[in-house]
Amino acid sequence: MVKLTLSPFEMEIARKRLGREPNEAEWATIDALWSEHCSYKSSKVYLRSFPSSGERVVMGIEDWQDAGALDVGDGWAIVLKLESHNHPSAIDPFNGSATGVGGIIRDIISKGAIPIALLDMIRVGNLNRERNRWLLKNIIRGIGFYGNSIGVPVVGGELSFDDTYDDNPLVDVAGIGVVRKDKIVPSVVKQAGLKIVIVGLTGLDGLGGASFASRKLSGENEIGAVQIADPFAGKIVLDVTLSIADKVEAIKDLGGGGLVVGVTEMANGFGAVVDLDRVPLRVSDLTPEEILISETQERMLFAVKEERVKEICAEFEYYEYPCAEIGYFTDDSVIRFRYRGKEIVNLPSELLVSPPLFMWEVRKHKRPSIERPKIDIEEAIRKVVSHPDFVSKEWAYSQFDYEVGTSTVIKPGEADAAVIALPNGKLLAVKGDANPDLCENDAYECGKYIVAEAYRNLATVGAKGIGIVDHLQFGDPRKPEVYYTFVEALRGIAEAAKFFNTPVVGGKVSFYNENKEGKAIKPTPLVVMAGLVEDKLLRGSIEEDLSIVMLGLARDEMRGTFLSKLYGNFGETPKVRLNEDLVASELVVQGINRGKILFAKDIGRGGLVSALFSILVRGYGVDIRSNGIKADIGDDLLVKLFSESTGRFIVLTKEPEWFLENKKGVIASVIGKVTKSSGVLKIDDKSLELSKEIDNYYNYFFRVIEND
Template sequence: MPLTKEEIEEIRRTLGREPNQVELAMFEAQWSEHCSYKSSKKHLRKLSMESPWVVKGGDAAVVDFGPVYVAFRIESHNHPSAVDPYNGAATGVGGIVRDILSSGAKPIALLDDLIFGDLREYKVKWHVRGVVKGISDYGNRIGVPTVGGETWFDPSFTNNPMVSVACVGVCPKNKLINGTPKPGHLIVIAGNYTGKDGLLGSSFASKSLEEGVEEEYAAIQVPDPVMEKLLIDSILELRDKDLLVFVKDLGGGGLATAISETAASFGLGAEVELDKLHLREPMEAWQIIVSESQERMMLVIEKEKLPEVARVLEKYDVPYSVIGRFTNTREIVVKFNGEIVARVPADFLAEGPELDRPYKRPEWHLELEKPFEIPPFDLEKAIRSVLGSPNVASKRWIYEQYDHEVQIRTVIKPGEGDAAVLRLLEAPPLGIAVATDSNPRYTYLDPLYGAANVFLEAYRNVVASGGKPMAAVDQIDAGNPELPDRFWFFVRMVEGLAWVERQVNVPIVGGKVSFYNEDEVTGTQIKPTVMITMIGKVEDVTKAKRAMAEEGDKLVIVGETYPELGGSEFLWTVFGKVQGKVPIPRPKLEMETARKVLSVVGLEGVTGIHDIGPGGLVVAAAEMGKGIGVRLTVENVPGKWSQPYEALFSESGARYLIAVKEDAVEEVLEKTDGKVIGEFGGNTLEINLGKRSVTIDDFEELLERGFEKWLG
């Protein structure tokens, strides 16, 4: 039982009696870390969740884009994806889509952020193929394009991958579902039949995985994308007809969570009759109340509108049940076959405990700060290793399995730019730039600066595509919060995000926390991670920029390079080291550099823009030069570096590459304070080192096929 002795005693005191089986199941689900945030909410309050352009929170964050609202959210499905990669990832997609739908927004795009283990391991190949297939099948079948993402590989994730999916939606300003449930309003459950799949899935997600997890399959939901598509269409029609007061996805915690959180949020109670719910199989009351069967949503409606709601749901063949109503009692009363099987205060159940857990930096972590003394190495071999590493090489094998063209919104597609750019068909020529980023090495070495760096990488991705960053959501993954040396990483990551979001005036408006990411096989903590999804406004999608160049373009760099190799792809790929101090985040410099870059986005002579991220300058230049080649002169790179490898592999932030036509170079340099460091053409990657040069003839093959060679 995830409920502690102290929690059970608190339940006894509040109820004034011994809780029964149904009530214990409700508390176990709702008071899990997954639903109650009992270890994290104290620290999450440090984040700035508000801004003049933020409209509402809830299941999805909603941002004012002028003519329309944009909703977005990210959430993980880590434990289910470790046990059953296909179904775990697929149901993760379904859940995040319903979160967007609950605000009244039409889901228009998906992004994934995936971290897997050592690709030489068979188990990891199984994870990769199953997760990608699950995301692909579900997204393709519901008609929501997967337009971007991030994929990392690190040995610590071999037994337990991190699988997060983000979704973006658009809602007309007069159709936002944000009404106030009142006493007498009906509780309607629409969607799939409830079954025993997903039983206490939130509890399963709130403990460490162990070897021999076959018994956990019952906690994994079964996906049904056909029903999801019917739900999308029916909810949007109900929205357009103003038939909905409030909508909530039945995700973690099932009915127990959805009803109690809604009631508590509005100072209400509820009366629920479980035997009225449409079931897939015979079930006990405790199973019904906490089942997390997928493709189900709770609709709150006015009683007199039930016939109209029923007609719409029946039109789409969406099963539904009226299982109860909200009351003014502030108490959740659950009946089954005419008997009361649970009676609990709504606020008490919904809010759960708030823990003040101790945290302390582990002593062994201090050793990681020491710089790695780089021994002599072959520069050409190092460049080839970095370009072909699974973290750097193209993920074409992944994104080609996704339909990114459906809904005809995708302007910049996977593999073309730093962020996906979507046209707002409802408000042309406006568009949305959206990117998702993570870096488990950074957040492991320095959770505060690492989290800030991940945030700023997403910031640069949005800017490089021509977007003005507006808001972000986070997915924070950490180890066992009961252990101070694990919990320290979580606290520091939150503090890093709270600092950087205020510095650049881009609020974090929502997110999710995943704890207990431990490798029980090896007895070690999985590297703690932050996944950031950021959206930005593109004023004119016809001027959005790809990370591409054309023959004869000049290569301009904006920003200075520092000798910052701690946690770099270079150290890991060439020397197998995760060590040193990560790049220093410079948020004010990021803002100034972004302003300069955005000032030239609309220039006709600017072909493409690319930020410099993992792998450093050599990777960014090679990616822009695919298909045409690029010549790079290292001594022209501005900054405080001293060795050529520092200029090539440093991962300093606030840097961009711009491909510029010769007749526009002078204007670009004037507006950006940039510097010409090369040109595109020649069909090879040629690096001029002064007295010698390095030429990589097959650089494009390394980038394009490196990942597939690892996958096998």
């Protein structure tokens, strides 16, 4: 018996709409299509507020399209997709993360696009716990195993740590592909009569994965819901799918919900007849319900004209890869599955794709603010720069082949954004950002903040954002405080996306990120922004005696900052002033294009201290004058050093006067110089020698993980 996640209320709605009691196979079908993972039943109403159109949008947020697409000029488009494999990675981190990569790649190729890059954004609990070290080690192994084997570079990402992720790690993977605009393949059919062709073997792994992802982790043994990764089969699927993309009418990855979801979504309102006996199986004794909802990897669906079925299958069979015609699309809007001559599912398409939509109760939960504690500046500096969030991630990305395919221009760890060469000669910059500490305090401001930060990150390499994909990760939406943060974060993302003219072309919602005691993760919305280098690319270089110019104003808004994470939740929450982010970013890009900037970094988590530390770890020192740091609170050094107010950068230049003369509404000030005193942070007359912290920066993970 398949484990259902449908509520009694939903089951009664299904009975009334259908006018009868569904059988076991039909309940499994409804459960998969109505799962939170596939239906967005608790989020769809609010997702409609996202800006999803624009001059560069080729394919936006459309029903059942597997990925979004943006015009990058000269007849080319990039395809973007962002997904997570959180629950599977909590159970089996190696296969959970590896299959997350595989699923993203198949989403990209389903549009006829060539995958050119991956980004991974990973969040786990405190590494003092053995289980978290085990999770992280195997998550990284899984991502590297699949990406390296299939030949798609991992060019960037995030690696962050917080107790909130102890039992529920977040493993987000973004994929980028390129395709000629006129060669994009739809994921849905536009006519009846087309044949349904499946490739790959169906097994027991990944059984009920969509339902598994739509409930909290129970602590029970749910290893059967985790798919098993096979990148070598995935490579066959990738190569052959791209070779036949212009010979088929639609392509769909068989992901969440398995065959029932894939067929129903591809039908797009049409009907379908599928014979389960024709589905190639890995094991012979699968029940029909298991065949319906299995999420075995490396499988695809193709809608094919009858005369081309043999030709398509011959391409796969050349590599001894299973391929079979299993049914056809009809014009009666009924989804039918047959098994051994008997019809076991007969459900209206309208019923399956129209789940009840929910708008749950919302209630604001204000976290108490404490009085500002006494904080020793030197201690705070050392604590922040030593935290694993800010150390080098070389241990992780050294396990990834980030240069395969020869399109990687800026490698992981070299700048605030990764840069990839496109077939038309243009350069694409990409960056993912989240800020759960701020989201826990003010989800609306956080939604704006992460979009603004991604926009600033792209500016540091000379790029302007053109579009985003998002992933909204929260606890149980039925809890008013959780649902409130979801609604507010979405509102902030939508507002910022409209402001920067970076439409949302795709995304995902992941609810029920809770441990077995029902404690939710910190709200963790994430965006990945893509942009184009407008003129000149800044790789970044540092030399002695360069002037350090700060753009923007440090504000006394310390709540939700990294410093308050370490010392207690004090002060006011940062207010995101989007116009300041825009004009400062434009000034940075202009400075890069005119050759005035040698190195640029946005000021985000960790404040000015974290930004300056990026100079120290490159073998230099800095000499800062605190009276040059512009702030709204006078001479408060703590605020000047650790504020995370937005719209700010540091730039290294030989011509600081250019910024003072061309700031155009941006607050600009010279705050110091780069020195040859390696590892020394000098603030006014006090020098801090940070050689131990720099050693920790380069060796933290090798010591903590490899010596475990």
